Each structure stands twice: as C-alpha cells, then as structure tokens.
Amino acid sequence: MAHPYIRLPARSFWRTAVAEPDPLDIADLWSPKFPIGQDDPVVTAGSCFARHIGPALLAEGMHWYDAELPPPGLTPAEREQRGYRRFSFRTGNIYTAAALRQWIAWALEEEKPPEEWWTSGKGLIDPYRPTVQPGGFTSPEEALAGRSVTLAAIRTALTRARVLVFTLGLTEAWWDTGHNTVLPMCPGTVGGTFDPARHVLRNHTVAEVTDDLRAALDMARSVNSRLRTLLTVSPVPLTATATGRHALVATIHSKSVLRSAAGQLADEHEDVDYFPSYEIVTGFPYRAMFYGPNLRTVTPDGVAFVMRHFFAGTAGRPSGDSPADTPVPSSHGGEEQWCDDAVLDYYGPGAVPPAR
Known part of the structure; x- marks a missing residue:
C-alpha cells in the first residue's frame, strides 16, 4: 500500500510551497473551516493590529458590525482619539485572552x-481602558456611565454576530491582586500608580491562555449558539518585557504560546478557526519586508498583504487572484498610535517619559 506522502498536494512540501515560489506568490496559506458570508455580521476585538480588520472588511463590502458608534459631532480625529471605530466596541486594545474573558464576563453579568x-x-481614568477618554472623565458617574455603554455594546455584538475575530497580542499582563482583575497596561505608565504589593506580573502559559479563551467563547456562545470564532495572533513584537528576558526572546516566547493556544482550540472545535496573520508577516521567507525601520510597525503593504490572503480564503479563490490593492485604513502616524504598550518605549534607556 502506498504511503500517504505520495498523495499530498504541493502546499504540503516546503520546497514547492515555500522555497521555490516568489515570497509574494506563496498561496493557500489558509483554508477556512467555515464560510464568512458577505452579509454575516463580523465582530472584531484584540490587540492593536486587529484594528485594521474592521475597516478592511467594510472596504471589501462585508459586514463589520460596530456595536458602539461614535456620538454625532465628533471629528474623525476626535473619534480616533476616543477609541471609536477601532473595534466593534470601545474597550480599547484587548491584548490577552484573560482580558477578553474578563470583558465578556462583565458584559454578561x-x-x-x-x-x-x-x-x-x-x-x-478607567483602569481597564485607560486611553479611550482624552483628558479623563470628569466624575465617577461619567466614568461608570461610559463603561456601562461599552458593556452593553459587547452584549449586543456577541448576541448579533455570526463571527468573532479575536487577535491575541500578549502573554504578559499586570494583575490587580486587590480585585483579582487583569489590567491592559502596567499602572504608572499611562495612568495610575504602581504598587508592587498589589500589582503583579503574570506571564500566561499555553494552558492558561487556552482556558481563558475557552471560558470566553463558552460564555459568548451561551447567548449566541450560532457564533463562530476566528483567532489570529498579532505579528507586532513586544515593545518591552518585564520578565527580565531579552526583548527578542520574550517576543518569540509570547507569540509561540499564543500560537499554540489558538491552534489547539482550532483543532478541538469545529466552530473555531485560526487565520495565519502572524505567519504571513513574520515568516522568514518574507525577510521582514513588511516591517517598518523599527522592526515592529507593520507597514500598510504588510497589512494589505495579510488581508489579501484573508479575502482570498473567504472567497474560496487562490491568494494571487484577490485584489492586490486591498484598502488599508489611514493610521495617521503608524501602528504605534494604536498600540497602548508603545508608550513603554519612552521608559527605555535614553528616552524621556511622556508627561501625564
């Protein structure tokens, strides 16, 4: 009986799938497990790289569902500063699986x-979304009312969505042991005061990330049994690590953990899929061509290349047949503007911390 390698397609062999093609012609990187129809409401959340997905879906004529629209009268710049139209709700960046689980638990009470x-x-400042209100809230009542609007938007989005796209960004997170809650940023950076007796660094393991994702998705499906989930991993490296490791080593560790957890869940569940945005940008056949000079910011060409593969998969066509000029939303200063953790670079040697 012939062994199974004889019947494998060209995409299964490194030479024919990776080494021989031009890097820009590498195709069939993603075979979707479930269709995403043009009219299916798609909800997006996650790290700063995830902000590109919603506007790209709209530009392609698909249904990105934004559950927390900006109030009338704001200029485009004011909407951006306040975190509107980045994701499907105004949580700011959700870097970790633990934070996603926390937001969903709060939204579903x-x-x-x-x-x-x-x-x-x-x-x-709201400690759990510290950058969405320039200048801060004027009172506890205003802060609580603003958060309540966002929690209601999360409930609505999860109830109406057909697909949740969540981009994992980090494994490192600061926990407030006083409340047993996960924070998006270390206190003392974008706001608050760091208390070493209260604020503790946790570097989540594969098991912890998997458990948090599983709990988050179970809660989401409890209000919407039709919900399907597409997981991705952000290709944006860590700005800084508090583990004591070299930043490069810490980045590879973090992304490997996230990739493993996302892959495990996708393998276990028919309604969970994984899209390889991380591999498309960071794979060494591409030789860092999609990064800016700081080797961290993903260029517009890189974002367009990722979305080209995404739309090729959703349309069921070869990657090379999808539009090469996939629209990319303007970032007005680059990826760094949308990554809250980019502020950590100001605390590195020779840098001047921003005034708060």
Missing part, C-alpha cells in the same frame, strides 16, 4: 467590574 478609577491631573 457573570462578574462585576470594580468601580475604582485612577486619578490624573486632568480627570479620572
């Missing part, structure tokens, strides 16, 4: 968020 705010010279 499985848990209650702390009513505690950081103070700054300008106003009150």
Whole structure:
C-alpha cells in the first residue's frame, strides 16, 4: 500500500510551497473551516493590529458590525482619539485572552467590574481602558456611565454576530491582586500608580491562555449558539518585557504560546478557526519586508498583504487572484498610535517619559 506522502498536494512540501515560489506568490496559506458570508455580521476585538480588520472588511463590502458608534459631532480625529471605530466596541486594545474573558464576563453579568478609577491631573481614568477618554472623565458617574455603554455594546455584538475575530497580542499582563482583575497596561505608565504589593506580573502559559479563551467563547456562545470564532495572533513584537528576558526572546516566547493556544482550540472545535496573520508577516521567507525601520510597525503593504490572503480564503479563490490593492485604513502616524504598550518605549534607556 502506498504511503500517504505520495498523495499530498504541493502546499504540503516546503520546497514547492515555500522555497521555490516568489515570497509574494506563496498561496493557500489558509483554508477556512467555515464560510464568512458577505452579509454575516463580523465582530472584531484584540490587540492593536486587529484594528485594521474592521475597516478592511467594510472596504471589501462585508459586514463589520460596530456595536458602539461614535456620538454625532465628533471629528474623525476626535473619534480616533476616543477609541471609536477601532473595534466593534470601545474597550480599547484587548491584548490577552484573560482580558477578553474578563470583558465578556462583565458584559454578561457573570462578574462585576470594580468601580475604582485612577486619578490624573486632568480627570479620572478607567483602569481597564485607560486611553479611550482624552483628558479623563470628569466624575465617577461619567466614568461608570461610559463603561456601562461599552458593556452593553459587547452584549449586543456577541448576541448579533455570526463571527468573532479575536487577535491575541500578549502573554504578559499586570494583575490587580486587590480585585483579582487583569489590567491592559502596567499602572504608572499611562495612568495610575504602581504598587508592587498589589500589582503583579503574570506571564500566561499555553494552558492558561487556552482556558481563558475557552471560558470566553463558552460564555459568548451561551447567548449566541450560532457564533463562530476566528483567532489570529498579532505579528507586532513586544515593545518591552518585564520578565527580565531579552526583548527578542520574550517576543518569540509570547507569540509561540499564543500560537499554540489558538491552534489547539482550532483543532478541538469545529466552530473555531485560526487565520495565519502572524505567519504571513513574520515568516522568514518574507525577510521582514513588511516591517517598518523599527522592526515592529507593520507597514500598510504588510497589512494589505495579510488581508489579501484573508479575502482570498473567504472567497474560496487562490491568494494571487484577490485584489492586490486591498484598502488599508489611514493610521495617521503608524501602528504605534494604536498600540497602548508603545508608550513603554519612552521608559527605555535614553528616552524621556511622556508627561501625564
């Protein structure tokens, strides 16, 4: 009996799939497990790289569902500063699986968020989305009302969506042991005051990321049994690591953990898939061509290349047949503007920390 390698397609062999083609012609990197129809409401959330997905879906004529629209009267710049139209709800960046689980638990009233705010010279800051209100909130009542709107938007989005696209960004996270909650940023950077007795670094393992994702998706499906999930991993490296490791080693560790967890869930569940945005940007056949000079910012060409593969997969056509000029939303200063953790670079040697 012939062994199985005789019947494998060209995409299964490194020479024919990777080494011989021009890197830009490498195709068939993603075979979707389930269709994403043009009219299917798609909800997006995750790290800063995920902000490109929603506008790209709209530009392609698909249904990106934005559950928390900006109030009238804001200019485009003001909408961006306040975190509108980045994701399907105004949580700001959700870097970790633990934070996704936390937001969904709060939105579905499985848990209650702390009513505690950081103070700054300008106003009150929500510790769980510290960059969405320039100048801060004027009162605890305003801060609580704003968060309530976002939690309601999450509930609505999860109930109406057909597909949730979540981009994993980090394994490192700071926990507030006083409330047993995960924070998006280390206190003392974008706001708040760092307390070493209260704020603890956790570098999540594959098992922890998998458990948090599984819990988050179970809660989401409890209000929407039709919901399917597409996981991705952000190709944006860590700005800084608090583990003591070299930043390069810490980045590879973090992304490997996230990739393993996402792959495991996709293998286990028919309604969970994985899209290889991380591999498309970071794969060494591409020789870092999709990064800016800082080797961190993904260029517009890189984003367009990722979305080209995405739309090729959803349309069921070869990657090379999809539009080469996939629209990319303007970033007005690059990826760094959307990555809250980019502020950590100001605390590196020779840098001047921003005023708060």
